[in-house]
Amino acid sequence: MNWEELVFEAKPFDGLLVLDVHGHIGAHRPFQLGAYSAAQVAQTATRMGVDAVCVSSLPSIVSDWKWGNEEVAQACRDFPGLILGYAVPNPYYEDCDIAPYLSMPGFRGIKVHGDMQGSLPLNDPRYFAAYELADKQRLPVLFHAWLPSEVAAATDVAKRYPNATIILGHSGMTARAAAVQAARECDNILIDTAISSTYDNAIEVLVDKVGADRVVYGSDISFFDCIHTMGKIALAKLSDTDKEKIFGLNAKELFRL
């Protein structure tokens, strides 16, 4: 792959498996997102040559969990194969049952975001029902893990539920030392690349510490445009093999594609 030609001629990433493990759809009240509908995310993914993007609904995290999970179910129906779904639990509702969503077409895992749910620690027992589902069905769980404390909670969950795969969102860039330690402690932890801005060489350092097998491409679309992270990986000083693993091969196994 001629990565330089790819990026500087702005070609789509066709011919390369690109699976985005960290996406969102739906509106977000605190600030204006550029483009956040499933159709807009699908359009960008198609234009960029992304094979699939696994999304959670922002309303499912911060507002009505049923409404938001239905939004994702509809997106999976509207864009089969291209949009995959994370079901989101709301720990404050005892009757919250995300199991039906996990059996719907397109759903591939669970997303948890304690920071946006009243700063609840992600190893709070109220999340355990969701983790038990992930453990039984051997599903990935994407954690919002920005801070070392969130990485610590995720590590606790990874140890309690060894058949689930925990994806540490953000922390490879924001809390690298903690994320690296977590990945070394737990074989069922992966680290994604999602961040709005970080310095060049950050991904190379992460790969050097945990290996390319443990790093997965995540964009955090629709908070951010996916291209800036795609470009960062494509132009990184990494081998073709490492880039291919990060862009899609690691997640292919994870999402059973």
Add this chain to the structure above:
Amino acid sequence: MLRFIDARCMLGNRCIIREGDPNTKEDILELMDRCHIEKAVVYHAMAKESELPGGNMALVEETKDNDRFIRQWCALPSYFGEYLSAEDFFAAMKEHHVTSMRLLPKTCGYSLRPHVIGKLMDLAAQCRMPVFISLFEELTSDEVYDLCKAYPDVNFVVGNTGYRENRRLGPAVEQCDNLYLGTGNYVAHCGVELFCKYYGAERLVFDTGLPTGSATAAVSLIGYAEISREEKELIAHGNIERLLGEVTL
């Protein structure tokens, strides 16, 4: 292939560095090569972090043998004889071929009101020198609006804009013709496209924020944006070339 000129880059040793950071001038030049960035507007870390007069002169020394660096000095309104008077500051910039200046109100603890920086802004307006400033680090979006309105004859380039400020910065761009935004951290999904549609590509200036920002991400964002080739050219290099080309120091 697009030609890029980076409007926000810092040279010199910093206090806090991270593993893998592009720390040296050579690291920066390697990244510029890798990202097809022809030139960069640079200021000096020491001018920002500690000794501003010494940092400005260190920049002159650091860039003297390389025409890929376009000099930018950090400004300090001088009272109690702390630094050069506004007139002497501009004379020194002329002597050392410095074509833009950067404000550091929060870092250096000074106000942006006319009784503090008015002289500097008057002189910047006279010689059409663009003035750079970083959002969050140095001021809020509301203060950007106030700054542009207080000095309508000065062109301001605001960097480090982020993806969360559309509701605050959009109205400021709409109502202040002298406001330009850096693209380095303007990473909202379709943000560049929407900005160009509503406010025009003439108001965006490519920047990276090196060494703490990412040049690889910054060039990708503009290269892949769904805007015309002409708009990309304006953002990548045209707008900053025009702004710096107007300087009559």
